[in-house]
Amino acid sequence: MSRVSIQNITKTYEKGTVTALDDVSLEVESGELFGLIGPDGAGKTTLFRILTTLLKPDEGKAEVNGFDVVDDFWEIRKIVGYMPGKFSLYQDLSIIENLNFFATVFETTVEENYHLIKDIYVQIEPFKDRLAGALSGGMKQKLALCCALIHEPKVLFLDEPTTGVDPVSRKEFWDMLDLLKARGITIIVSTPYMDEASRCDRIALMQDGKIMEIDRLENILEKHRQPTYSVKGTDRHRLIQDIRSFDQTDSCFAFGEDNHVVFKDSPATDSLLHFLGEKGHMNLTVHEVMPDIEDVFIKLMLEQENHG
Numbered sequence: 001m002s003r004v005s006i007q008n009i010t011k012t013y014e015k016g017t018v019t020a021l022d023d024v025s026l027e028v029e030s031g032e033l034f035g036l037i038g039p040d041g042a043g044k045t046t047l048f049r050i051l052t053t054l055l056k057p058d059e060g061k062a063e064v065n066g067f068d069v070v071d072d073f074w075e076i077r078k079i080v081g082y083m084p085g086k087f088s089l090y091q092d093l094s095i096i097e098n099l100n101f102f103a104t105v106f107e108t109t110v111e112e113n114y115h116l117i118k119d120i121y122v123q124i125e126p127f128k129d130r131l132a133g134a135l136s137g138g139m140k141q142k143l144a145l146c147c148a149l150i151h152e153p154k155v156l157f158l159d160e161p162t163t164g165v166d167p168v169s170r171k172e173f174w175d176m177l178d179l180l181k182a183r184g185i186t187i188i189v190s191t192p193y194m195d196e197a198s199r200c201d202r203i204a205l206m207q208d209g210k211i212m213e214i215d216r217l218e219n220i221l222e223k224h225r226q227p228t229y230s231v232k233g234t235d236r237h238r239l240i241q242d243i244r245s246f247d248q249t250d251s252c253f254a255f256g257e258d259n260h261v262v263f264k265d266s267p268a269t270d271s272l273l274h275f276l277g278e279k280g281h282m283n284l285t286v287h288e289v290m291p292d293i294e295d296v297f298i299k300l301m302l303e304q305e306n307h308g
């Protein structure tokens with residue numbers, strides 16, 4: 001049985017003028033570590049709020065562990081853990097007070113379920129009397145995860161848990177999720193960081209309330225692979241504009257120091273270099289690169305924009 005089943009969910013705000021989710025369907029299997037990947041405003045938080053019964057969909061149906069998110073909301077609240085993106089902790093309570101609070105809400109105690117949070121909690125326990133508001137981003141994130149786990153949830157929803165957290169803590173966080181997955185907990189995690197896709201069993205790429213693709217990362221990369229070129233030069237700002245104005249350019253986006261270019265038909269690197277040279281660009285380099293998930297995301301985003 002799939003743990004989370006979403007069928008044709010639509011949700012709008014502002015009397016129907018803002019569409020947050022547009023006919024979204026998705027199945028997450030038991031024990032999966034599933035990633036919802038997309039930028040701000042893609043609809044990730046709205047989907048989590050529906051699945052954790054805090055918001056009702058306008059249309060469609062969703063189930064968690066066989067319970068309907070509208071009719072069986074009370075059952076769902078007992079079996080899910082939710083780590084919201086913002087404001088999940090009481091800033092003026094200490095670490096241990098926050099944890100006790102969440103345990104009490106679910107009629108349990110920290111002692112009773114200590115084994116569930118132990119691996120994570122030992123890292124912040126030395127500071128247990130420190131106020132949550134005074135913790136670093138990485139420590140807040142660990143505490144929020146402990147609070148979401150303290151009642152032994154079967155399904156865990158984590159909304160952008162690594163946003164604003166340093167790269168080392170981000171990696172540690174994903175290592176912790178691997179441990180939770182090994183215990184059989186189904187996990188759905190959202191992130192705007194494309195590189196985190198590789199840590200998930202499967203991912204859904206979301207943009208503007210729609211799911212553009214759902215699959216294993218390697219399958220998505222394989223399916224959407226297209227020849228992609230890195231073009232660098234001295235005058236970076238003008239370069240991207242000039243590459244875009246070249247008549248054989250299909251798309252060009254900045255990737256850090258780089259510009260990634262896809263051509264309309266056959267690769268036209270020589271004519272592009274000639275074109276840019278005539279526009280006075282210096283120190284130009286061009287070479288083919290292996291497209292990654294960001295390249296695929298942009299490709300799908302442009303296709304979605306062109307269709308709708």
Ligand SMILES: Nc1ncnc2c1ncn2[C@@H]1O[C@H](COP(=O)(O)OP(=O)(O)OP(=O)(O)O)[C@@H](O)[C@H]1O
Binds near residue numbers: 019040041042
């Ligand atoms: N309470 C609300 N009232 C009106 N519009 C809203 C409300 N909540 C979300 N929206 C809009 O719905 C869309 C989806 O927002 P949502 O918060 O679900 O996306 P997200 O992917 O979680 O992004 P973020 O990281 O910014 O929260 C956005 O256009 C957002 O502005």
